Amino acid sequence: GENVEQHPSTLSVQEGDSAVIKCTYSDSASNYFPWYKQELGKRPQLIIDIRSNVGEKKDQRIAVTLNKTAKHFSLHITETQPEDSAVYFCAASTQGGSEKLVFGKGMKLTVNP
């Protein structure tokens, strides 16, 4: 089955810096890659997603890139703000069959003012 690895597990940056979170996946048939943000004690919320027919997607300060050949995808946050502090999860899903999402272990981002 699918295995999603996420790194680093923690990242601390200064406000205004950029942050990059990387994920790798094992199933070459995976074609949907969402990113979720989870603040302490709250529910995960989708912040951006990308499908395998697209290499990059942007939404204001966040962007996601996908390299299907290498089986990795990354989340980029520019001009970080303290409210970006949270745990970020990547996930991968394969079309067909159960299409279930497999999540990475998460990365705790701390943005210092």
Added chain:
Amino acid sequence: EAGVAQSPRYKIIEKRQSVAFWCNPISGHATLYWYQQILGQGPKLLIQFQNNGVVDDSQLPKDRFSAERLKGVDSTLKIQPAKLEDSAVYLCASSLTTSQETQYFGPGTRLLVL
């Protein structure tokens, strides 16, 4: 629109006791998921329903966990008997159709097994 509702929000039980969680998905969402999130890890899918049918329950410990979605709307997840390692947050999520659409999560039920 109203989000995914879950209850209770917190539950403390002793090992070998039973417990049940309830989820009400977003209106009109055909697909419902139960995830287990152990502290410091990502959500792990336990079971996925499409309407009232099970799509995937490959990671559900069926000797102690059960779930149902009888009328294709609300769902319950039960653990009987509970073990210490079941301590986790149990998240319910729903999506309009498939898992490749946005999954909206509920607030979760935090379970502590003593």
